[in-house]
Amino acid sequence: MHEETITLARSEADGYEIALRRRIQGNFSSDELIINGAFAMDSTRAMSEIVLAEALGPNPGHVLVGGLGLGFTAAHLLEVGATQIDVVELSTPLIEWAQEGLTETLGKVASDPRASLRHGDVATLLAGQPTIPGLFGPWDGICLDIDNGPEYLIHEENARLYTPEGIRAALAHLNPGGKMAIWSQGPSKEFWFDLTSIDENATERLVQVEKSNRRMDYAIYTVNRPEELGV
């Protein structure tokens, strides 16, 4: 069987190394995202990214998505009828590759009139600094998938987002009744404790995915905006 890996695009702009690769095996092909030399995700096992979007429930309304990745969370939100999605992504080249339609899912997201793709740092935005001109909430929902999880940071600067203060500050960007969903590569006891101390109806859902003959238990957390935020 013919096997080949093609680099579709690669950039080291702003010291942030990011690459899109296509793996071809016979008639089958899949896309991979590499960040700072490490495998971030691929298109064959994107179920948990879709569950992240589903966690906001039907009719998700106006949603903030951080970050873009291969676009699966954003695409699913559009599929289930989000009225508008604001996707905030740290890598400008990745946004450009989406606009060029380098992968089918990224192209679908970028060309949807309900989607706006913005370059920026979602952690800074949610900490309350309006660093992205013209982009502000409140949103009906927030989907966050920017690290490998609260205990497995890709970007150390994102750490504040997962603290109780960071979670409360993020929830302040939601409309009443709004919900935030967070992706993690595994369950985190400390994070779960913090979420349930903010919202007794917070949820933790494990999603099993086979990866290189290993079973991964990814975790999807949801937390609702409490009536009293205390921020």
Ligand SMILES: C[S@@+](CC[C@H](N)C(=O)[O-])C[C@H]1O[C@@H](n2cnc3c(N)ncnc32)[C@H](O)[C@@H]1O
């Ligand atoms: C694992 S991918 C997201 C996958 C996405 N849920 C999907 O369905 O394909 C993580 C993305 O978050 C971006 N990112 C990391 N930190 C960020 C931040 N602070 N603000 C915005 N984007 C960030 C990365 O560049 C990357 O594109």
